[in-house]
Amino acid sequence: MQYLFVGAGQAGTQIVDQIFAHDNIDLRAEPLAFNSTIQDLERLNNIPQDRWYGVSESDGLVSGTVRGFEEQVTGGFGQTPTKADRVMRRNEGEVHRVLDEVYEELEADPSTLQYAFVFLGLGGGTGCGIAPHIARQIRSYAESEMDIVSMAVLPNTKLVNQGAQVDDDAALDNQIQQCENAVFGLDNLEDEVESIMLVDNQRLALDVAEGNEYSEYNRYVADAFLDIVLGAERERTDVQLDVQMQDVDLQDLIRFIDGDGFRAGYATVGRGVRQTESLLGYLLPGSIGRQPIQETGLIADSIDKQTLDGFSPNDATSAVAVAQAPGWCWDDKSIALGSVYDELGYYCANVNAGWAVTKRNLASVTTAFGFDREDIDRIAEIERIAEREGQA
Ligand SMILES: Nc1nc2c(ncn2[C@@H]2O[C@H](COP(=O)(O)OP(=O)(O)OP(=O)(O)O)[C@@H](O)[C@H]2O)c(=O)[nH]1
Ligand SMILES: [Mg+2]
Structure with missing residues (x-):
């Protein structure tokens, strides 16, 4: 087993659940889901119960298959990451026990672990409190050098931004609290992982965010994440696909958005996708029904749809793209990697790209842009709001 996908807290486990909705993943x-709230674990469709771990005040990490799971995991750190953090400190080493269990059951060799991906929502208590500990312990468990990439959800702050017109004090305080949690989470996480990909809930329409209707967004970020981190590799896992790919590997792509070696690098992602064949194309052989595709449009879409509010590609230090399309798109040059480099090179000097031929009737370009934390205005905004805590 080469990849470990870890969800921490509600948002984190939901995104991992979407990732494992893919057939050949x-x-x-291997997925792992950690949460303090059993009801949230029970909502998972693609992560089996023997990969659930409850985070319990009294009992540390409790396996989802243990008798009395419900009694031990009594739920929620109520948006207080310091509480979740304390539980993990008191139970240092429990993540190693969990990994022992997983590897033993799979009869797998821990030295094959190359990458861990850790997902969390930064606004809450559980994910923020436990994710940095999980990352650190995975690294110390691995028997060889490995990379850890995190995907972290920024809270929306629309109410705070509306300021005086808001009369719902509780909701306003809640957003301020979430910002404080986000700063706590990022500060701790960036010491433990190579890169942090941000998913900003501010990009959601207000009614979607308020209705806790995240499934579509989760699906989108799951797809974009997989494209960037596994890219062509993912196609290769299905042996029937007979995929050709450029030998830019995962290692190169991840290193590209790596930080300075001490602190994590930050990144955002976005994905542009088009159908390459009209409905007719599914039914008739040959080139009938083929839709014209141009990579410039796909790149523009991927930039428009980056997962950060106020995103500006000009502030990026690096860019990575993964282009995927059916063979004929590459043959007739409707997609060319050279123009991907050209387009992205317009924004920043460091560009890297990988590609894959797929048998699906889809063409996509997924881009990730790398940033230093200091250059992300949205984090600065969240830090400012967090400082208001207690004065609101
Ligand atoms: N994008 C996205 N955001 C989510 C999702 N679920 C919750 N959020 C957001 O994530 C933040 C809260 O993080 P949660 O993951 O719910 O918190 P937690 O880690 O379970 O921590 P607790 O406070 O202990 O429940 C809030 O800003 C929510 O709006 C999700 O499935 N997708
Ligand atoms: Mg929760």
Whole structure:
């Protein structure tokens, strides 16, 4: 097993659940879900119960298959990451026990672990409190050098931004609290992982965010994340696909958005996708029904749809792209990697790209842009709001 996908807290486990909705993901990857709220674990469709771990005040990490799971995991750190953090400190080493269990059951060799991906919502208590500990312990468990990439959800702050017109004090305080949690989470996480990909809930329409209707957004970020981190590799896991790919590997792509070696690098992602064949194309052989595709449009879409509010590609230090399309798109040059480099090179000097031929009737370009934390205005905004805590 080469890849470990870890969800921490509600948002984190939901995104991992979406990732494992993909058919061929689990050949080389294993999901783990950690949460303090059993009801949230029970909502998972694609992560089996023996990969659930409850985070319990009294009992540390409790396996989802243990008798009395419900009694031990009594739920929620109520948006207080310091509480979740304390539980993990008191139970240092429990993540190693969990990994022992997983590897033993799979009869797998821990030295094959190359990458861990850790997902969390930064606004809450559980994910923020436990994710940095999980990352650190995975690294110390691995028997060889490995990379850890995190995907972290920024809270929306629309009410705070509306300021005086808001009369719902509780909701306003809640957003301020979430910002404080986010700063706590990022500060701790960036010491433990190579890169942090941000998913900003501010990009959601207010009614979607308020209705806790995240499934579509989760699906989108799950797809974009997989494209960037596994890219062509993912196609290769399905042996029937007979995929050709450029030998830019995962290692190169991840290193690209790596930080300075001490602190994590930050990144955002976005994905542009088009159908390459009209409905007619599914029914008739040959080139009938083929839709014209141009990579410039796909790149523009991927930039428009970056997962950060106020995103500006000009502030990026690096850019990574993964282009995927059916063979004929590459043959007739409707997609060319050279123009991907050209387009992205317009924004920043460091560009890297990988590509894959797929048998699906889709063409996509997924881009990730790398940033230093200091250059992300949205984090600065969240830090400012967090400082208001207590004065609101
Ligand atoms: N994008 C996205 N955001 C989510 C999702 N679920 C919750 N959030 C957001 O994530 C933040 C809260 O993080 P949660 O993951 O719910 O918190 P937690 O880690 O379970 O921590 P607790 O406070 O202990 O429940 C809030 O800003 C929510 O709006 C989700 O499925 N997708
Ligand atoms: Mg929760």
